C-alpha cells in the first residue's frame with residue numbers, strides 16, 4: 179500500500195515536471211520566434227533609414243549644386259548690370275570733367291556746362307552772383323556749410339566763367355601786368371578750369387583771394403578736408419605745371435580726390451588714362 183502511494187507521488191511529480199518543461203519550452207520558443215521577427219524588422223528599418231539618408235544626401239548635394247549654379251549666375255548678372263550701370267552713367271557724364279586744362283586740353287568757345295546752379299549769396303565774397311555746375315553744387319554747399327560750422331569763414335570769389343568772361347579777364351591782366359606775367363596766373367580762354375563750371379576760387383573776408391589766402395586757417399582747413407567733398411587744389415606749390423594758386427580748387431569727385439589725398443599726389447601727376455577711370459562715378 180505504502181509503495182503504491184510513492185509510485186503515484188512519483189508519477190504525479192514526473193507529470194508536473196513534464197508539463198512544466200513543455201510549457202517553458204513553448205514560451206521560450208515563441209519568444210525566440212518573436213525576437214527573430216523583431217530583429218528582421220529592425221534590420222529592414224535600418225536599411226530603410228540608410229537608403230533614405232543616402233538619397234537625402236544626394237538630393238541635398240544636387241540641390242546645393244543648383245544653388246551654387248544659381249548664385250554664380252546671379253553674380254554674373256549683377257556684374258553685367260553694374261558694368262551696364264557704369265556705362266550708362268558714363269554715357270550721361272560730361273567727358274570734359276576730368277581732362278587736364280590750363281595747358282593741355284582746350285574747351286571751345288561754345289562749351290557751356292549742361293546746367294548751372296547759383297551759389298547761395300551768403301557764401302559769396304563780393305556782390306557778383308556766382309554759378310557752378312549744378313551737379314557739383316551739392317558737394318560745394320556741404321563743404322561751405324561744414325567749414326562755417328567749424329568756424330572757418332570761407333567765401334567764393336569766383337566760380338563758373340564763360341569763354342567770353344575769361345577772354346576779358348585775360349585782356350585786363352595783360353593790360354595791367356603785361357602778357358608775360360599774366361600768362362603765369364590767368365589761363366587763356368579755353369584753357370581755364372573755370373569754364374568747366376567745376377572750379378572755385380576761394381577767399382576769406384580778411385585776406386581776400388590772393389597769395390595771403392595760402393597762409394590762412396581757411397586754406398589749412400581746405401587742405402585737410404576739401405577731398406571729402408571731392409575738391410582738390412589744382413596748382414599746389416612747386417607743382418612744375420602752373421603757378422601756385424592756393425585759392426583755386428577743382429571738383430574731381432570724392433573717390434578721385436580721396437585717392438589723391440591718400441597718395442599725396444596732385445591731379446597733373448596722374449596720366450589722363452587713370453583720371454578717366456573716375457569719370458563714371460564722379461558725382462557719387
Ligand SMILES: [Zn+2]
Nearest residue numbers: 377378379426
Ligand atoms: Zn581760379
